[in-house]
Amino acid sequence: MDQVTLRSWGGTFATGLAFPLAALVAAVLVLATTPLSAGAAAGVVACLVPWAIVAGDVRIGPWPMAFAGVVVPGVLVVAGHAPGGTFLALLGMGWLAATGESVGAEITATVIAVVVLPVLIPIVEGASWSEEREVTGFFATGGLIAWCLGRVLRRERQLTTALREAQTHLHDAAAAQERQRIARDVHDVVGHSLTVMLLNVAGAQRVLSKNPAAAAEALERAEQVGRSSLQNVRAIVGLLRAPGEHGTDPPQPRATDIAALAQTAATAGLPVRAEVTGDLTAVGPYAGLAAYRLVQESLSNAEHHAPGADVIVRVSADDADNLAISVRNGPAPVPSGRSSRNGRGGTGGGTGLDGMRQRLAALGGTFSAGPDDDGWLVEASIPLQHLRPANTEAGR
Incomplete structure (x- = not known):
């Protein structure tokens, strides 16, 4: 501005x-x-x-x-x-x-x-x-x-x-808010991509001597995820360009990309299952990006804090007014010895939960995260009434 x-x-x-x-x-x-x-x-x-x-x-x-x-x-x-x-x-x-x-x-x-x-x-x-x-x-x-x-x-x-x-003061506050938003985006993109890449590399290392073809396939998937992550980071950093500079940026992910995100994590070795109901194409870009980042961060946290645990991602757009998202992971089959501070406990300076909470609050949504009887549960709801694409109603 x-x-x-x-x-x-x-x-x-x-x-x-x-x-x-x-x-x-x-x-x-x-x-x-x-x-x-x-x-x-x-x-x-x-x-x-x-x-x-x-x-x-x-x-x-x-x-x-x-x-x-x-x-x-x-x-x-x-x-x-x-x-x-x-x-x-x-x-x-x-x-x-x-x-x-x-x-x-x-x-x-x-x-x-x-x-x-x-x-x-x-x-x-x-x-x-x-x-x-x-x-x-x-x-x-x-x-x-x-x-x-x-x-x-x-x-x-x-x-x-x-x-x-x-x-x-307003200009400085807007700049600080934009820096925080970009930092959250970089955190989400890089954190999830590194998680998927490490899963693929670890899988390739385990089968390298027994099945070189499978190892090569896992490494190829890691390369693809790395390239995709690099494109996303370039798109985010592109927001820092001075006015008047032009560039071709890849489109930001939307709600319809959540299933592919879960599939990518599953292919990398994370036991995740996605359950999507409703028409996600009607979800606006802002709400869709927030939902995508929330699932992305939740999957990264699940792999970090409970490696090997089953993860269930549920996304529901059945309600015309809200988009409901939940990500539940069970306890780790084998204790990982990893600290629960970064992103869950919040005492170690992690930005995961805070980033998700701020992103949802900016859209007027609700967010909760914490342990439950089956492990760890992240739930969010995003209002859609004022966040739908302009052409959604016209297309009906």
Whole structure:
């Protein structure tokens, strides 16, 4: 999934470019509405110094900005009889509200721009309160609007930052989940294939001197299983290709391949019998792959923990809503001395049972595994209502 680029209006664009440009426009208005004098020109230049620093991408602290961006324009208003300097003070206050680096500097600038300067303007102009109360109200209201705008920009920037972090976390979580899924697939494919190959090789070794033809046939089956395993691993690793890379991957196994899987294990020497009921062609690819991997892992565990024990695989699609799978193996005829940790006990860090449980949970299915009176039983149920192929209903 591609990440969406999130941009913030309250970021560098606003605080590093838009505010300085607005200050430049305000300075031009001050010069245009104030009698030209050396003092007024010097005051305007002094008011533009902090904005030149900001536009040059040089950091300026909140208190220096409060002084140079708010107090200095205030002095220009009072001493230079330039009411337009109030707009420069409002911009400085808005910038402090947008950056939010110091609450003290922001409050100080707000009091000066919203309260002090609007009150001083009538006094400087020599007018009475009754004559200039509307002007004072306009400047005070403009100050509150500038402060609110700065706060909105700050909040927007904070939300954008939070969304970027959340997006990164989601992307990392999706990547981790995909790696776990691929690791489970590799575990299932390689584990089962090695089990079948070792059974064939062991059988060939036992009959090599007595029946070379049978040994050669067993080795040929081991080679075929190895090649098939290599194709499956290539298909899984192909998922790691970068977008845009193309390749021909073999199809993923489905529910209809479970009988062939059991037959392959039986041919290799594992005493397994498969009982399939219902129409497995109607099972969707996701549910079918999950069922196939579950049986594959269960057969590998049965050979590892109970070699020589009879295994019964039952797959039922009689229920239109669920696919039922069970794999039962009896106790080993001869104690193998093998640990039951990897894949069954779960105390040795095995991934077999955990992988099956997570795979089924992702599809909304149920999973259970544990000993019973006849040995070891793995049972699972996968809902099919939302996992059928798109053309299944159309074909009926």
